[in-house]
Amino acid sequence: MITTGQKIATQRTERSRLPETDLENIKFGRVFSDHMFVMDHEGGSWNAPTIVPFGDLRMSPATLVLHYSQTIFEGLKAYRSADGGVNLFRPQANIARMNRSSERMCMPPIPEELFMDALLQLVKMDKDWIPKGPDAALYIRPFMYASDEYIGVRPSDSYKFVIFTCPVRGYYAEPVRVRIETEYCRAFPGGTGEAKCGGNYAGGLFPAKQGQDHGFHQLIWTDGLTHKYIEESGTMNVFFNVDGTLITPALDGTILHGVTRDSIIRIAKDEGVRVEERQVSVEEILVAARNGRLRSAFGAGTAATIAHIASISFGEEEFELPQVAQRELANKIGAKLDGIRRGTIPDPYGWMVRVA
Ligand code: COI
Numbered sequence: 142m143i144t145t146g147q148k149i150a151t152q153r154t155e156r157s158r159l160p161e162t163d164l165e166n167i168k169f170g171r172v173f174s175d176h177m178f179v180m181d182h183e184g185g186s187w188n189a190p191t192i193v194p195f196g197d198l199r200m201s202p203a204t205l206v207l208h209y210s211q212t213i214f215e216g217l218k219a220y221r222s223a224d225g226g227v228n229l230f231r232p233q234a235n236i237a238r239m240n241r242s243s244e245r246m247c248m249p250p251i252p253e254e255l256f257m258d259a260l261l262q263l264v265k266m267d268k269d270w271i272p273k274g275p276d277a278a279l280y281i282r283p284f285m286y287a288s289d290e291y292i293g294v295r296p297s298d299s300y301k302f303v304i305f306t307c308p309v310r311g312y313y314a315e316p317v318r319v320r321i322e323t324e325y326c327r328a329f330p331g332g333t334g335e336a337k338c339g340g341n342y343a344g345g346l347f348p349a350k351q352g353q354d355h356g357f358h359q360l361i362w363t364d365g366l367t368h369k370y371i372e373e374s375g376t377m378n379v380f381f382n383v384d385g386t387l388i389t390p391a392l393d394g395t396i397l398h399g400v401t402r403d404s405i406i407r408i409a410k411d412e413g414v415r416v417e418e419r420q421v422s423v424e425e426i427l428v429a430a431r432n433g434r435l436r437s438a439f440g441a442g443t444a445a446t447i448a449h450i451a452s453i454s455f456g457e458e459e460f461e462l463p464q465v466a467q468r469e470l471a472n473k474i475g476a477k478l479d480g481i482r483r484g485t486i487p488d489p490y491g492w493m494v495r496v497a
Contacts, residue, residue, distance in 0.1 A: 147190055147255055149178070149262055154194035162308075164272040169309050169444065174267035174279070177305040178259040181288070182249050187302070190255060192263055195305055205287035205297045210340040213242040214284035216443040217400070219264045219271060219306075219496065222484030227268045228493040229281075230482050232260050234400045239283060241398075242336040247296035248285055256283070257494075263304055264496045276311040278482075280444065312444040316451035316465055317358035319374055321423055322348055323455075326365030327372065327395075334372075334395035342376065349375065357454065359440070363423060364395065371421045377440030377448060378402035382470050383429045384436070386415045393420075401441040401478075407490065408477050414470060423455065430460035437468040447475040 154175045162172060173195050180190040206212045217235040222228050236257060240250040264279060271279040283304040287297030325348035328334025333341055345360075352360045359375030371390055373379055378399040381388045387409050392398055409416050429435040430453060440448040449468065452461045465472070480486035481493065 147187070147252075149190045149192060149255075149258060151176075151192040151262070151266070152194065153266070159269060162270075164270070164277075164308055167272065167308055167310060169312050170280070170307055172308055174270040174306045174308065176263060176266050177303055178263050180255075180259075180302045182300040182302065183298075187249070187252065187255070190259060192259075192266060198301070198303070200288070201290040203290040203292055205289045205291055208292065209287070209294055210338070210343070211246055211248065211287035211297055212284065212339045213239060213246055213248060213337055214282060214339065215239045215337060217260075217281045217283075218278040218309075218443060218482075219268075219281060220278050220482045220484075220493075221271050221273065222493070224484055226484075227264060227271060227496040228482070228484065229260060229264065229496060230494075231400050231404065231492045232257060232494050234403070235283070238337065238398055238400070239285075242338060243285065245333060245336040246338050248287070248300060251285070251302055259304055261494075261496055263306065267306055268496060270306065270308045272308045272310060274310070275479075278309055280307045280309040281305075282307065309444075312442075312446075313358065313448050316449040317375075317440065318356065318452045318454070319359045319361050319450055320352050320355070320357040320454040321363060321371070322352070322360040323363055323368040323423075324348070326368070327362040329365030330394060332365075332395065335392070335397060337397060345375075361453065369422055369424070371423060371426065372396050374440040374448075374450070377442035377445050379438065379440055379450075380405065380471075381421065381426055381429070381438045382436040382468070383426075384434045385470065386417060387470065388417045388419070388421055390421045391418045399441055399443075401443055401446060404478055404490075404492070405441050405447075405474055408474050409470075411489075412473065412477070414474075426453070427455055427458070427460075430462075435460070435462065437462055437471045439468075439471050446478070447471060 285302045289297040362372040364370040438450040
């Protein structure tokens with residue numbers, strides 16, 4: 142574990158924007174809470190961790206990240222708990238993943254203890270921004286970028302690490318229509334698919350837009366070498382229920398190590414569900430869909446939680462999947478995950494971390 146003894150300085154906003162914010166009607170990712178955490182890496186160490194009012198970041202047009210995309214991020218959530226408190230969901234997993242991404246992208250790791258303190262203090266300061274009701278949470282966005290003012294391709298010497306938060310409700314308003322993508326790919330062996338870096342998402346925009354132009358909410362990505370194996374769905378991991386077995390692509394280096402993915406697998410196994418993490422061919426999913434054995438499919442991610450897939454398209458074929466109400470397995474796992482997060486059922490895994 143990377144540790145540090147640094148204390149976080151805080152500067153509270155003089156005027157909260159909360160009274161003029163309608164938390165009942167928020168669009169995902171459009172509303173930002175009052176404060177943010179900032180810290181700079183210079184001269185080989187992280188310096189001056191501070192919580193300040195949420196606001197713009199000043200940067201030179203020559204800032205490295207703007208040109209060569211040396212940037213990584215995370216997404217996690219804080220929830221109101223049934224006992225009146227506030228909890229973070231599996232923050233250690235996001236901290237660990239961010240530090241794995243940082244290694245892949247030649248960026249400095251963030252001391253775990255300091256990262257955790259920053260999350261806890263920031264969420265504590267803005268806990269009143271957490272909306273109430275089902276689907277509601279405070280989405281937390283830590284990110285780091287190369288901050289050298291320099292034109293040239295090399296790792297930056299300096300970095301900025303920021304955490305801000307957004308009150309959110311559901312990411313998708315309805316079950317998603319997806320298309321299996323066999324022309325473009327999101328990642329390839331030896332690439333950055335496993336890292337949560339900005340470039341992975343930017344590269345997916347064009348094929349995703351083409352899909353949207355044809356009426357699809359998301360794509361199902363296939364492997365970059367053969368396009369025969371399923372990888373992820375849009376910005377989420379993907380699961381298929383074939384005859385009661387939960388099948389998901391194995392983490393082979395090109396797929397994001399989803400925290401929601403991991404949580405679903407653990408809950409499903411504890412519920413006695415057979416779970417298979419392995420190569421999943423497009424063909425087997427099509428065959429299962431054609432003969433009615435594909436009972437459900439869903440995406441899994443922090444923002445979306447469980448995003449039910451309404452239909453899957455491949456070429457000229459389109460398969461409508463059963464109504465959400467009939468998806469016993471996905472609904473059961475989703476309810477358990479939600480119950481743990483909101484403190485309505487016990488947390489046997491020690492996933493929830495209390496914001497004091
Ligand atoms: C998340 O699920 O946290 C992501 O980063 C995906 C993005 C679509 C919000």
